[in-house]
Amino acid sequence: MNDRRLATLRLLSLVGALFTALVIMAGAFTRLLDAGLGCPDWPGCYGALVVPDESSALLHSPDAPLDASKAWMEMIHRYLAGCLGVMVMALLVLAWPRRRKPGFPWRLMLMLFAALMVQGAFGAYTVTLKLWPQVVTLHLLGGLTVMTLFIWLHLRLRRVARGEAALAARPLGALMGVATMLLVLQLALGGWTSSNYAGIACQGFPTCNSQWVPDTDWGEGFHLTQTVGPNYLHGALHAEARTTIHLAHRLGALALTLALALVVIRRWHRREMRPWLLTLAGATALQVALGIANVLLWLPLGLALLHTAGAVLLVFSFTLVAWKLRHSRQAVKGRQRQTRGGWLHA
Known part of the structure; x- marks a missing residue:
């Protein structure tokens, strides 16, 4: 070619x-x-x-x-x-x-x-x-x-x-694995929240409908075998089920933010990674701020669209961090092998 x-x-x-x-x-x-x-x-x-x-x-x-x-x-x-x-x-x-x-x-x-x-x-x-x-x-x-x-x-x-x-297939470590699973889960929860029209089911922040523990219905909120056929435009779930979905999305955001913060802290000693880690940290902070603003301002169209853009940016930055960690790890090992070889041939 x-x-x-x-x-x-x-x-x-x-x-x-x-x-x-x-x-x-x-x-x-x-x-x-x-x-x-x-x-x-x-x-x-x-x-x-x-x-x-x-x-x-x-x-x-x-x-x-x-x-x-x-x-x-x-x-x-x-x-x-x-x-x-x-x-x-x-x-x-x-x-x-x-x-x-x-x-x-x-x-x-x-x-x-x-x-x-x-x-x-x-x-x-x-x-x-x-x-x-x-x-x-x-x-x-x-x-x-x-x-x-x-x-x-x-x-x-x-x-x-x-x-x-080509890069050898190496795991990136348990922490990155957990962060990946939490990211996928949170993206799925975001889609589930949006598709069930639960974006403002919890009013106020950090409480939900002026309660720390609101009325919920986990069975109905995450009933994955809903009937196929009705028109789901504007949603079909009752208020408590939608509150459950929204609350789960908030809890998922908290877990993901903590996991990504640990990724940044654990890898911060590697200078070549710092620009990418800062990008990931910034994307995470932006997405959290947009989520809170959407709740407090009752989900205006522009902010809701920016929240999706924030998810896209978060996936972009997380993918680049994963790639750089994998690439950097191999590069470091390669340099170490060359150094050892140099000493042996000296």
């Missing part, structure tokens, strides 16, 4: 990561505008590739009146997701000649393609199952997974361009 093609792959992977973040934000904006069912079918809108006029929409789906602004928001989100699929296909085509080369991340590209296909299925089911919270939550997690794979692919391609060997 010539240098120009490899440079194109690196650029595409970076653009893909940033573009995925844009698609996630467009999806969040669609959800916040209650436009998730702006088009009652998939992949078209009232049977068309563009939003039709009111009479055509009425003929196609008489039980789903057309709201043109919401329909266009939903279709723009789909168009953007389609562009993302084209990017991944372009990556595969450009990388095909190199697929058998040692150290080339071909399997990672195939994982990215598979993740995007699954994400497309979640997008379809989000509409056909009428915003079923389980699917909406998985759709959010899928988008963040695609973004993470793009980031990891870009970093791998940078190593290939520098002629460096």
Whole structure:
């Protein structure tokens, strides 16, 4: 593979990561505008590739009146997701000649393609199952997974361009493992909170509805076998169940913040890691502040959208810290081996 093609792959992977973040934000904006069912079918809108006029929409789906602004928001989100699929296909085509080369991340590209296909299925089911919270939550997690794979692919391609060997698969330690699990759990709780419209179920902070221990219903709040079929726009759970979900999201935020703070403290002695750790700490503090502000200000549209952006930034920064820890560890070991070898040959 010539240098120009490899440079194109690196650029595409970076653009893909940033573009995925844009698609996630467009999806969040669609959800916040209650436009998730702006088009009652998939992949078209009232049977068309563009939003039709009111009479055509009425003929196609008489039980789903057309709201043109919401329909266009939903279709723009789909168009953007389609562009993302084209990017991944372009990556595969450009990388095909190199697929058998040692150290080339071909399997990672195939994982990215598979993740995007699954994400497309979640997008379809989000509409056909009428915003079923389980699917909406998985759709959010899928988008963040695609973004993470793009980031990891870009970093791998940078190593290939520098002629460096692929990183050996080494665990990053128990603390990073716990932090990873808590991050995934908190992202899932955020999606569950949003999809069940529980963002302001707890009013006030740090108390919830002026209570430290509010009335809750954990069984109903996390009843993962909800009936498929009802329209879940605006949610279908009672107040105590939504309070439970919101409270769980707050507790998850506390646990994740403590875990990430420990990661920063434990790794701070490594000077080469400090810029990345500061980025992670800043992203964590920003996300916590946005969460609190959303509660106190009753979930205004702009702040709610920024909270999703904060989650994207947190995943970005955490992925970079994980990569740098892994890369730095190998680099240090390599230097140590070279030093020992130098003494032996002296």
